Amino acid sequence: MDEKTAMSKGLELVERSKIALLGTNGPGGYPHIKALLNLKHLGLKEFWFSTNTTSRRVKQVVNDGKTCLYFVDPDSFEGLMLLGHAEITQEPEIRGALWFEGSEKYYPRGVEDPDYSVIHFTSFRGNYYHGLCNIYFDTK
């Protein structure tokens, strides 16, 4: 499998995934993982997730932007890991774009709820595998 195919297969996996797994650096030198709803992305380069401003995730990302994203299909045993940087934003436009029916369950005060934040992740490197195939590439 060449890099181009791996990136295209990785993108297909992202597009059919309901969730993304975010890896962060937690306290005491332990990595943490959290599932987030896969709401919006631009190819394999940029991803946006909604989260509670007061969550541990936000604190960890503010403290250290070095993060990874992971997508997996447990049936085909196909996976994609993206390494990159995350930052927190409360920009009204992106908060509005990620809002969906049901968001009020998490952010009762609506789209302007101060507890509603967005994690913006930008990748630089990727790794796609399927079976015994394991391909590394720079994301564009």
Next chain:
Amino acid sequence: MDEKTAMSKGLELVERSKIALLGTNGPGGYPHIKALLNLKHLGLKEFWFSTNTTSRRVKQVVNDGKTCLYFVDPDSFEGLMLLGHAEITQEPEIRGALWFEGSEKYYPRGVEDPDYSVIHFTSFRGNYYHGLCNIYFDTK
């Protein structure tokens, strides 16, 4: 929800999960994530996974045992994170216990294949969430 219920719900999630997500500390300060087949565990305290001795995962665990495990049900949006320590073993008994039909695809030389290793993970702390419920506990 109390701690006891959270641990029991977390255990049910582990028992119906085909895969576990392992979080490790990768090079350059980036967390890494990899899906592993959920083969054997003892409650929420100990877990064993088969892996290739030459894999990046093994290198990272040898370098830093601080790791986490994550289980998620994307439909119920229920998740369990366990913080703990991982170590690599090639003890014959555990290699035999984890061997299954199909393992030869990954370890062509059989149960004694030098490229066949076991990741042994021991947790000390857990976090179970379901919807807006988020419970922390020490694992026993």
